[in-house]
Amino acid sequence: MTGPDAPDALRATGLGFRYRRRDGWALRDCDFTVPRGRITALVGRNGAGKSTLLHLAGGLLRAGRGDLRVLGAEPGTAEARDRVALLTQDKPLYPRFTVADTLLMGEKLNPSWDRPAAERIVHDGDIPLHSRVGELSPGRRTRVALALALGKRPDLLLLDEPLADLDPVARGEIMAELMAEAAERGTSIVLSSHVLPELEETCDWVLALRDGRAHLSEDAEALRESHTVLTGPAGQADTLTGTHTVVQRRTAGRQVTALIRRNGPLRGDWHTAHPRLEDILIGYLQAEEQPEQATAAPRTEVAA
Numbered sequence: 001m002t003g004p005d006a007p008d009a010l011r012a013t014g015l016g017f018r019y020r021r022r023d024g025w026a027l028r029d030c031d032f033t034v035p036r037g038r039i040t041a042l043v044g045r046n047g048a049g050k051s052t053l054l055h056l057a058g059g060l061l062r063a064g065r066g067d068l069r070v071l072g073a074e075p076g077t078a079e080a081r082d083r084v085a086l087l088t089q090d091k092p093l094y095p096r097f098t099v100a101d102t103l104l105m106g107e108k109l110n111p112s113w114d115r116p117a118a119e120r121i122v123h124d125g126d127i128p129l130h131s132r133v134g135e136l137s138p139g140r141r142t143r144v145a146l147a148l149a150l151g152k153r154p155d156l157l158l159l160d161e162p163l164a165d166l167d168p169v170a171r172g173e174i175m176a177e178l179m180a181e182a183a184e185r186g187t188s189i190v191l192s193s194h195v196l197p198e199l200e201e202t203c204d205w206v207l208a209l210r211d212g213r214a215h216l217s218e219d220a221e222a223l224r225e226s227h228t229v230l231t232g233p234a235g236q237a238d239t240l241t242g243t244h245t246v247v248q249r250r251t252a253g254r255q256v257t258a259l260i261r262r263n264g265p266l267r268g269d270w271h272t273a274h275p276r277l278e279d280i281l282i283g284y285l286q287a288e289e290q291p292e293q294a295t296a297a298p299r300t301e302v303a304a
């Protein structure tokens with residue numbers, strides 16, 4: 001289904017998961033939605049639960065608690081498998097297959113296989129079709145795995161740290177490929193990465209996990225617009241609490257710098273700056289506690 005009533009790319013309700021050999025929950029009480037047609041940055045510190053979430057969405061794991069839907073379907077069902085492609089960090093490929101064999105396998109397994117798209121990704125990486133997959137560099141293996149995932153022409157593409165092994169040129173090319181895929185076909189893409197600067201221009205939705213919980217799931221532009229970096233005398237820092245959400249605050253001598261989510265006019269004498277998405281995400285990921293929440297106050301634009 002397409003159009004405004006189409007189901008979300010991801011919808012989690014009270015989602016929880018725990019590994020058998022681990023105390024505690026890898027994911028817990030997760031409630032979030034990721035709309036269709038977005039390129040979503042899935043971010044979080046090491047161990048936050050990103051891979052676990054992608055494995056659940058790809059149907060490799062089953063939710064222990066709550067519910068997760070992919071494009072309205074239960075992950076792992078035939079309906080979801082046809083429409084969802086997952087590229088895991090270990091990029092499972094047959095090492096003894098040649099690249100050509102691998103693409104042929106993709107073609108045989110996927111009725112909607114797009115051979116030109118898959119071959120272009122391999123070709124752009126100068127990867128000879130007769131090379132054995134096991135003899136390729138990790139970055140080139142990533143490209144072949146991406147070719148398999150994109151060649152399937154999925155409606156939802158889940159990528160677990162696809163950029164990690166790629167050189168900077170290849171990272172740029174792959175990100176451009178993903179943006180074109182989303183723009184031309186409306187493919188929803190969820191991409192976990194620690195390379196925050198590269199997400200800035202590509203991603204238009206952010207899903208941030210923290211200690212297994214969904215911390216933010218929000219439009220990237222709305223995040224940029226609602227946050228401000230303030231610098232001013234440390235003595236006036238108290239004017240922020242109670243009105244704004246203070247995501248992060250650092251005091252150096254008599255000066256304080258704070259990243260806030262604005263929730264009303266600013267009081268006091270502040271120098272203000274617009275943060276980059278990267279700064280906002282680092283602010284949320286570094287914050288030791290949940291951000292100091294504002295008490296309910298009317299939401300108005302910043303006067304300063």
Ligand SMILES: Nc1ncnc2c1ncn2[C@@H]1O[C@H](COP(=O)(O)OP(=O)(O)OP(=O)(O)O)[C@@H](O)[C@H]1O
Pocket residue numbers: 019020021022026044045046047048049050051052053
């Ligand atoms: N196979 C497993 N068995 C037991 N515990 C696991 C397993 N895989 C992950 N975990 C644990 O689950 C939690 C979430 O891990 P996960 O790999 O999902 O995090 P992540 O955000 O992807 O981390 P990273 O950024 O380091 O890849 C961590 O505490 C991790 O140690």
